[in-house]
Structure formats: structure tokens, C-alpha cells
Amino acid sequence: MADTESYPPIDPTNFDLIVVGTGLPESIIAAAASTAGKTVLHLDPNPFYGSHYSSLTLQDLTSFLHSHSENPKTNPRQSDTSDHTTTTLDVTTRPLYSDFEISCYDDSIEEHSRKFNLDLAGPRVLFCADLAVNLLLKSTANQYVEFKNIDASYVGDGNGSLMNVPDSKSAVFKDKTLKYSEKNQLNSFFKLVQGHLEAVKSGGDSVDDGKIISDEDLESPFVVFLDKMKLPPKIKSIILYAIAMVDYDQEGGESCKDILKTRDGIDRLALYHSSVGRFPNALGALIYPIYGQGELPQAFCRRAAVKGCLYVLRMPVVSLLLNKDGGTYRGVKLVSGQELTSHQLVMDPSFTITSSSDTLQDVSNVFDLRDVSGKLARGICITKSSLKPDVSNCLVIYPPRCKIDAVTVLITLLKYLEMVSDSGFSLALYPDQATSIRVLQLGSNLAVCPPDMFVFYISVLCDDTLEGKKLLHAAIDCLFSVRSPGTTDTSSTDQTESTEVKPALLWSALFIQDLIEGSMGPVVTTPTPDGNLNYNDLLGATSKKLYPDDEFFPETDNTNTDSSDKPEDVDDSEVGQES
Numbered sequence: 200m201a202d203t204e205s206y207p208p209i210d211p212t213n214f215d216l217i218v219v220g221t222g223l224p225e226s227i228i229a230a231a232a233s234t235a236g237k238t239v240l241h242l243d244p245n246p247f248y249g250s251h252y253s254s255l256t257l258q259d260l261t262s263f264l265h266s267h268s269e270n271p272k273t274n275p276r277q278s279d280t281s282d283h284t285t286t287t288l289d290v291t292t293r294p295l296y297s298d299f300e301i302s303c304y305d306d307s308i309e310e311h312s313r314k315f316n317l318d319l320a321g322p323r324v325l326f327c328a329d330l331a332v333n334l335l336l337k338s339t340a341n342q343y344v345e346f347k348n349i350d351a352s353y354v355g356d357g358n359g360s361l362m363n364v365p366d367s368k369s370a371v372f373k374d375k376t377l378k379y380s381e382k383n384q385l386n387s388f389f390k391l392v393q394g395h396l397e398a399v400k401s402g403g404d405s406v407d408d409g410k411i412i413s414d415e416d417l418e419s420p421f422v423v424f425l426d427k428m429k430l431p432p433k434i435k436s437i438i439l440y441a442i443a444m445v446d447y448d449q450e451g452g453e454s455c456k457d458i459l460k461t462r463d464g465i466d467r468l469a470l471y472h473s474s475v476g477r478f479p480n481a482l483g484a485l486i487y488p489i490y491g492q493g494e495l496p497q498a499f500c501r502r503a504a505v506k507g508c509l510y511v512l513r514m515p516v517v518s519l520l521l522n523k524d525g526g527t528y529r530g531v532k533l534v535s536g537q538e539l540t541s542h543q544l545v546m547d548p549s550f551t552i553t554s555s556s557d558t559l560q561d562v563s564n565v566f567d568l569r570d571v572s573g574k575l576a577r578g579i580c581i582t583k584s585s586l587k588p589d590v591s592n593c594l595v596i597y598p599p600r601c602k603i604d605a606v607t608v609l610i611t612l613l614k615y616l617e618m619v620s621d622s623g624f625s626l627a628l629y630p631d632q633a634t635s636i637r638v639l640q641l642g643s644n645l646a647v648c649p650p651d652m653f654v655f656y657i658s659v660l661c662d663d664t665l666e667g668k669k670l671l672h673a674a675i676d677c678l679f680s681v682r683s684p685g686t687t688d689t690s691s692t693d694q695t696e697s698t699e700v701k702p703a704l705l706w707s708a709l710f711i712q713d714l715i716e717g718s719m720g721p722v723v724t725t726p727t728p729d730g731n732l733n734y735n736d737l738l739g740a741t742s743k744k745l746y747p748d749d750e751f752f753p754e755t756d757n758t759n760t761d762s763s764d765k766p767e768d769v770d771d772s773e774v775g776q777e778s
Contacts, residue, residue: 206535220547254491321656322639421464448599576667591642
């Protein structure tokens with residue numbers, strides 16, 4: 200039995216809403232409910248904020264992955280103090296991570312262990328004009344987080360090199376990798392899209408001198424529309440995978456799991472271009488929070504706290520309380536043995552309810568047992584140098600079936616003999632790569648690592664563990680110089696000045712994360728971090744209102760924020776003012 204003396208009692212004992220887990224979706228819900236005047240209790244069994252969206256030190260990251268890769272475990276049971284009107288369902292945790300490989304190639308990395316802020320859900324960025332930024336501004340949670348610009352975006356080409364992603368008219372003309380004809384084609388396409396968007400905004404509803412894209416084209420696959428515009432493969436690849444951020448190979452035919460329609464492709468281009476230059480201190484389209492993505496849930500938790508939300512960390516929930524008459528949700532029992540009641544409950548996706556034949560009906564009355572909907576391979580790597588000189592923070596996209604150089608082919612060939620293709624050295628990053636591989640490089644100016652080090656996040660959607668691991672290893676072999684663990688750093692001594700030196704890998708963590716969708720009901724479950732770069736899809740699921748009669752974050756005047764609403768230990772810093 201747990202030592203109840205270490206768990207002080209919570210007062211009051213009845214709330215409008217209890218939230219378990221401090222991940223980003225749960226934190227947004229808690230902040231929205233608190234802003235709407237609801238009484239909210241926010242619990243987390245962890246000693247830190249963020250749950251599966253947190254930023255952790257090396258040691259804490261390793262511990263977290265271990266603890267969430269084990270078989271489901273039941274929290275310590277307390278003596279049953281429920282009265283005759285109440286029944287209980289045990290709360291357990293299920294593993295969301297599996298098959299993790301943690302490798303250290305330089306023992307000195309341990310000396311800096313606590314100087315890292317590593318994202319569990321990386322790679323992640325925010326578009327300057329996306330839903331997350333708008334929500335930060337609307338909720339005034341932007342007071343508690345500061346951002347820096349992502350310096351550049353690259354896409355892997357057929358030779359294994361990285362070419363710039365031209366994201367504006369000026370960037371297109373400055374780009375030295377594009378031919379003059381390609382620049383004209385890309386600018387003409389951007390002009391067409393811009394004309395269409397302006398015509399729609401002004402109320403146009405028909406084809407007029409090419410300014411409006413026809414409904415037939417809007418409903419067709421985006422890749423078909425790009426072919427219709429006679430765009431060459433390189434330009435199509437940039438638009439599809441580095442600007443529209445498509446996951447699956449759009450030319451894979453029936454094997455493609457998610458064909459992007461032109462209408463949605465145009466919307467994604469509009470998001471990208473409206474993000475470029477939105478804020479004067481972020482000239483590009485993408486930004487990243489200083490100290491890591493874990494700052495975002497903390498920002499909303501701070502906003503919730505100043506609106507009256509009560510926070511208790513290190514407090515596991517061991518069971519749900521149901522009314523025996525009808526089996527409806529009533530409250531929760533804590534590891535301390537205390538019982539709390541609420542009208543509604545929100546839980547993060549790692550929590551589930553144990554069921555047996557005699558309790559299955561009770562479970563289905565309050566909790567939707569969601570199955571794993573997919574898998575995501577994630578990698579975290581640490582190096583001593585950048586991919587590009589003088590570039591600290593950048594995004595790299597490897598489109599599906601992207602070709603790589605002969606040297607990387609040989610390295611990959613030795614590790615994965617089954618990856619040979621009949622076309623000799625015309626080998627993909629991985630022959631069956633049907634999804635984009637995304638890599639985010641971050642430097643010390645974002646306070647995520649010590650000076651003179653860089654953190655890389657890699658992610659790719661996959662059908663199974665074997666496929667995901669091969670894709671991660673293929674990306675690592677392409678990007679980094681990998682030494683045997685424990686050897687000294689000789690990354691640049693054996694290469695000529697004319698050869699581009701790959702960053703030497705110091706440490707890496709590879710793992711598979713389950714994808715689980717959220718669900719609504721008497722007990723709301725939030726989704727796991729998905730494979731997208733931004734949070735738009737996640738916010739779309741989170742914004743489903745628990746309280747339909749209340750506005751989701753009513754508009755406030757940011758300039759007149761009461762200073763008493765700011766925690767003393769928080770430094771205010773704006774995302775930026777719209778230009």
C-alpha cells in the first residue's frame with residue numbers, strides 16, 4: 200500500500216472537470232475550461248509537465264521510454280472505501296513506445312546530460328500562421344513561451360545533397376540550384392495559386408481568366424493537378440513534400456494510403472506562404488519554442504493556473520468511480536486513497552481501463568477502448584556539427600523514394616543486403632519508402648543542447664517496427680558519420696577539404712511510438728502525438744467542445760493583460776506582433 204502521508208489531501212473534492220495528464224491536448228482543454236469559469240483539477244503521475252509532449256534531459260528521456268515501454272501495470276490498490284452506491288474500475292497504463300535503441304558513441308556526452316531538452320514528440324515546428332500560433336495569441340498563453348526562426352528548409356535530391364526549399368518569389372530567384380526555366384515554372388504556379396486564393400476571398404465562384412481553379416481540378420488528386428500544370432519532377436517534389444508536407448508517396452497509385460486533393464493542397468500552400476514573414480522576428484515560415492516543445496503545454500498550464508485550475512503532480516489515479524445505479528461516471532480514486540468527484544473526466548492516451556467479463560459493460564458505458572491505429576518511427580540524434588555551415592536550425596525532407604549518393608548506397612547496402620535493386624546505384628533512401636522522412640536540426644541558440652552541439656529529430660510513418668527501424672537507420676547513414684561506440688572523434692581527419700564532412704554521431708535514441716486516436720464520451724481520451732510537423736490535426740480533435748454553450752477561449756485584449764495574472768517565475772515574451 201502506498202504511503203498516504205506523502206500525498207496531502209486535495210480540497211475541494213468536487214470539480215466540474217478532472218484532467219489526468221499534462222500533455223498539450225490535456226493542457227489546452229484545462230486552460231479552455233478554466234477560462235470558461237469551470238472548476239478544474241489537473242493531475243499528472245509524473246514529476247514534470249508535458250507527458251508525451253515534454254522536453255526531457257538525457258537521463259529523464261531514457262527513464263521515460265523505459266517506463267512507458269513495459270507491459271500494462273496497475274497502480275497500487277488501496278482498500279475499497281467506496282460506499283454501497285459506487286463501484287470501481289481499475290486504471291492502468293499501456294505501453295506507447297517499443298523497440299527502443301539507445302546508443303552512446305562518445306562517453307563525454309554524459310557530462311552534459313542535464314543540459315539537454317529533448318522532445319519526446321519531435322520533430323515538431325509551428326507555422327507562423329497555423330492554428331497553434333493563433334490559439335497561443337487568442338488564449339494569451341504566448342506570454343509564457345518564446346520562439347526563434349527555423350533558418351532554412353531543404354529537400355533531398357537525386358544525388359543525396361540538400362537543396363533549398365524556395366518558399367517565396369524572392370527565394371525562388373535567389374536559389375542557385377534551380378534552372379531559369381524551373382524558376383519561371385515555380386513562380387507561375389505560385390502566382391496561379393495566389394490568384395485563386397484572392398478570387399475566392401473576394402467571393403469569386405467561377406473560372407475567370409485562370410484566377411479560379413475549377414471544382415473538377417480542386418477535387419482531383421493534387422499530384423494530377425501538378426502534372427496538368429506541366430511541372431517537372433523536382434518542382435513537384437518540392438511542392439508536395441517540402442511545402443504541402445505530404446506524408447505518403449502521391450504517385451504510388453493504389454498503394455498510397457492518403458491521396459491529397461488539390462483543394463487541400465492549395466490550403467497547405469496558403470498556410471505556408473501566409474506564414475512567411477508574418478512576424479518581424481521570424482522571417483521564414485517556421486518557428487520553434489526556446490527550451491523545446493515541452494514549453495507549449497506548460498504555457499497553457501500556466502494560463503489555466505491563473506484562471507483558477509488546481510495542479511497536483513506526482514499523483515496517480517488508480518481507479519474510476521461509477522454509480523452502481525446505471526454505471527455512469529462519478530469520479531476518480533487517487534493513489535492516496537482519496538476519492539474525488541467531477542462532472543467530466545479527460546485522460547491522456549497512455550491510460551486505459553482493465554476489463555473482465557463482468558465489468559466489460561461498465562467499461563463500455565464510460566470509456567472507449569481505442570486500438571492502435573498506426574505506428575511512427577522516431578529518432579533523436581546528437582552531433583558536434585551542423586549539416587550545413589553557418590546554419591543552426593533547419594528542416595530536411597526526404598521525399599518518398601528519394602535517391603541518394605553511391606557512397607551512402609554502399610554503406611546502406613552492407614547493413615541491409617535485402618535493399619538491393621536491379622537498377623544498380625539508382626537506389627532509394629529505402630526501396631520501399633512510401634512515406635516522407637523528416638529531419639529537424641536544432642542548435643544551442645534554442646537552449647535545447649550545450650554550445651557546439653546539435654540535436655536532430657527524425658520521424659517517419661511506418662506499418663511495422665522492422666520497416667520503421669530500417670528507414671531510421673537509412674536516414675542516419677545518409678546524414679551522419681557513425682562510429683563504433685567508445686571510439687575517439689575522427690570525423691574530419693580522413694576527408695579532403697573538397698568533401699562535405701558529415702556530422703559525427705555522439706548519441707542516438709530510436710524507438711517506435713504507437714498512434715492512438717482520441718475519443719469523446721463520459722470519459723474523454725486525448726490522441727497520442729501524431730506524425731505531422733505541426734499541431735493542426737491535433738488541435739482539430741482537441742477543440743471539440745466539452746462545453747458547447749461556452750466560447751472556446753473568448754477573445755481578450757493582449758495589451759491589457761493584468762500583471763497579477765502572471766506567475767512570478769515566468770518571463771513574458773511575445774510570439775511577435777503581426778506585421
